[in-house]
Amino acid sequence: MLKIENLHASIDDKEILRGINLEVKPGEVHAIMGPNGSGKSTLSSVIAGNEDFEVTDGKISFLEEDIAELAPEERAHKGIFLSFQYPVEIPGVSVTNFMKTAINESRRAQGLEDMPANEMLKKIREKSELLEIDRKFLSRSLNQGFSGGEKKRNEIFQMAMLEPKLAILDETDSGLDIDALRIVSDGVNRLKSKDNAVVVITHYQRLLEYIVPDYVHVLLNGRIVKSGGKELALELEEKGYDWIKQEVAV
Numbered sequence: 459m460l461k462i463e464n465l466h467a468s469i470d471d472k473e474i475l476r477g478i479n480l481e482v483k484p485g486e487v488h489a490i491m492g493p494n495g496s497g498k499s500t501l502s503s504v505i506a507g508n509e510d511f512e513v514t515d516g517k518i519s520f521l522e523e524d525i526a527e528l529a530p531e532e533r534a535h536k537g538i539f540l541s542f543q544y545p546v547e548i549p550g551v552s553v554t555n556f557m558k559t560a561i562n563e564s565r566r567a568q569g570l571e572d573m574p575a576n577e578m579l580k581k582i583r584e585k586s587e588l589l590e591i592d593r594k595f596l597s598r599s600l601n602q603g604f605s606g607g608e609k610k611r612n613e614i615f616q617m618a619m620l621e622p623k624l625a626i627l628d629e630t631d632s633g634l635d636i637d638a639l640r641i642v643s644d645g646v647n648r649l650k651s652k653d654n655a656v657v658v659i660t661h662y663q664r665l666l667e668y669i670v671p672d673y674v675h676v677l678l679n680g681r682i683v684k685s686g687g688k689e690l691a692l693e694l695e696e697k698g699y700d701w702i703k704q705e706v707a708v
C-alpha cells in the first residue's frame with residue numbers, strides 16, 4: 459500500500475529525514491517510535507504532502523503510484539489520513555456539519571456529486587454507533603471547549619467517516635490522558651480491517667498496549683535504525699533509546 463524508498467527530506471536546507479525505507483501492507487499496524495526530534499512528525503508530514511518540507515531524494519508510492527508530486531488534498535482523496543495535532547476551533551459549526559462539508563468537498567474534488575442527505579445521515583448514524591459517540595457530541599461546535607479526549611473522539615469520528623486506506627496517527631507524548639488514550643485505541647481497533655492500514659507514531663509505549671502493532675520501527679536521527687515486532691516497544695519502554703544509539707554507532 460505504502461512504499462517508501464531511501465527518502466530524504468529537508469527544511470530550510472537542514473536535512474531531517476536521511477534515507478527512510480518503509481513498506482506498509484493492507485491490514486497491518488505499524489508503530490514508529492523514537493526520541494523527541496528524531497523526525498517522526500516530519501515523516502508523517504512528508505507522507506501527507508506538507509509543502510514546508512522538501513523531498514531531496516527517494517520515492518514515496520501509495521497504491522503503486524508515485525505520489526511525490528501530489529498536493530496534500532490529492533493524497534487525502536486517494537485515502538491517506540493524517541490526524542491533526544492542533545485542531546482548529548470553529549464556533550457555530552457543529553461536528554456533524556463540518557464532517558458533511560468535508561465529505562462533500564472531497565467528493566466534488568473527485569468529480570462526484572454530493573452525498574445524498576439520507577445516505578449521509580445513515581453513515582453518520584452507523585459510524586457514531588460503532589464508536590459509541592452520542593448525539594449531543596455531534597451537535598457541539600467543532601473543537602470549542604473540547605477536552606483532550608473529545609478532540610480525539612472527533613478525530614476518530616472523522617477517520618471513521620472518511621474511511622481512509624492509510625491512517626497516520628501522530629500522537630504527541632503530551633496531552634494524551636488515559637481517557638483520550640482509550641478513545642484513540644478503541645476507535646482504531648474498531649476501524650481497522652484487512653483492507654486498511656494504520657501507522658501510529660508515538661514517543662512512548664503506553665498507547666501500544668492498546669493498539670497492538672504488527673511492526674515497530676525505531677527512528678533515530680532521520681533513519682529507521684531498528685525494526686521488530688511488538689516486543690521491541692516493550693524493550694524500548696524498559697531500556698530507553700540509549701542502547702540502540704550505541705548499537706547504531708558500532
Ligand code: ADP
Nearest residue numbers: 469474492493494495496497498499500501510
Ligand atoms: P519528532 O516528531 O520525532 O519529535 P520532528 O519531526 O518534529 O521530530 O523534528 C525533527 C527535527 O526537525 C528537529 O530537529 C526539529 O527541530 C526539526 N524541524 C521540524 N519541523 C521544523 C520546522 N518547521 N522548521 C525547522 N525545523 C524543523
Ligand code: MG
Nearest residue numbers: 494495496499
Ligand atoms: Mg517532537
Ligand code: MG
Nearest residue numbers: 498499500630
Ligand atoms: Mg513529533
